[in-house]
Amino acid sequence: MMKKALTIAGSDCSGGAGVQADLKTFSAHLVYGMSVITSVVAENTSRVIDFQNVSVDLIEKQLEAIFEDIIPDAIKIGMVESPEIMRAIRENLEKYQAKQVVIDPVMYAKNGCPLMRESSIDTLIKVMIPLADCLTPNIPEAEKITGMKILTLEDMENAARSIHALGAKNVLVKGGHLESAAIDILFDGVEFTHYHSKRIQTKNTHGTGCTLSSAIAANLAKGEPIKVAVSNAKEYVTGAIENALPLGNGHGPTNHFYQFERVVKL
Ligand SMILES: Nc1ncnc2c1ncn2[C@@H]1O[C@H](COP(=O)(O)OP(=O)(O)O)[C@@H](O)[C@H]1O
Numbered sequence: 001m002m003k004k005a006l007t008i009a010g011s012d013c014s015g016g017a018g019v020q021a022d023l024k025t026f027s028a029h030l031v032y033g034m035s036v037i038t039s040v041v042a043e044n045t046s047r048v049i050d051f052q053n054v055s056v057d058l059i060e061k062q063l064e065a066i067f068e069d070i071i072p073d074a075i076k077i078g079m080v081e082s083p084e085i086m087r088a089i090r091e092n093l094e095k096y097q098a099k100q101v102v103i104d105p106v107m108y109a110k111n112g113c114p115l116m117r118e119s120s121i122d123t124l125i126k127v128m129i130p131l132a133d134c135l136t137p138n139i140p141e142a143e144k145i146t147g148m149k150i151l152t153l154e155d156m157e158n159a160a161r162s163i164h165a166l167g168a169k170n171v172l173v174k175g176g177h178l179e180s181a182a183i184d185i186l187f188d189g190v191e192f193t194h195y196h197s198k199r200i201q202t203k204n205t206h207g208t209g210c211t212l213s214s215a216i217a218a219n220l221a222k223g224e225p226i227k228v229a230v231s232n233a234k235e236y237v238t239g240a241i242e243n244a245l246p247l248g249n250g251h252g253p254t255n256h257f258y259q260f261e262r263v264v265k266l
């Protein structure tokens with residue numbers, strides 16, 4: 001039976017991040033993808049022009065439509081801009097007894113444009129983090145959540161431990177913003193696991209965080225345990241960056257098709 005995954009996130013009309021990246025990632029994992037759109041973002045590889053949040057009422061109705069019909073095996077949550085939307089997602093996911101929830105606490109787009117308002121941080125910590133089976137902050141996001149400065153691998157471990165204490169079952173602090181190798185660190189409440197990859201020299205990194213978190217959700221949907229899910233997802237995102245597409249004038253998007261290019265002529 002095909003596994004099913006749901007993304008609850010913002011729409012990136014240029015297709016590199018957000019819901020669009022998540023659905024491409026689910027498909028590349030042969031997992032049936034569904035979406036609840038929280039915000040419509042007018043953005044591309046260079047800039048965010050504007051966004052408009054979907055009403056809480058319509059977000060709740062999208063969730064109702066999904067959960068009364070096709071129950072997801074795992075859920076990825078991405079851009080959630082406001083405290084009201086955060087509270088509605090928490091209430092509904094509890095009501096529907098959602099399982100395997102991966103949260104990417106998206107705060108900014110690559111070009112620095114905010115995708116979560118500053119006043120949402122408190123609600124993110126109190127309402128969203130305890131919902132997470134796996135939380136995947138990048139370094140600036142982990143700094144905002146913990147108030148710590150993160151410069152070293154030891155700092156990343158300390159941040160992961162302190163975010164775990166806020167209620168996330170597993171915390172993956174991503175090292176894409178380090179200067180050295182791209183090392184991500186998972187803390188499961190007991191031990192740290194380091195996931196290494198070499199740093200790929202490319203400007204085409206639009207959607208890396210979305211790709212990684214939705215790949216973790218796809219692997220959890222397939223029944224993989226968390227450490228294997230993260231390992232497989234890290235391998236997937238590394239390939240997607242190595243083969244990233246030189247599209248647009250800014251940071252090109254990750255490539256979800258490179259595995260198929262050997263067998264299908266584009
Ligand atoms: N230049 C790079 N080379 C290799 N891996 C990278 C590179 N940039 C990001 N990654 C990886 O992509 C994933 C997303 O990380 P990151 O870029 O930190 O997230 P975000 O997109 O949320 O800022 C992580 O696994 C990270 O290690």
Ligand SMILES: Cc1ncc(COP(=O)(O)OP(=O)(O)O)c(N)n1
Pocket residue numbers: 009010011012017018019041043078079106108109110111115205206207208209210211251
């Ligand atoms: C709609 C939307 N959601 C999330 C992001 C940020 O995604 P991320 O994978 O962190 O990619 P970059 O923005 O860093 O390239 C987004 N841009 N839009």
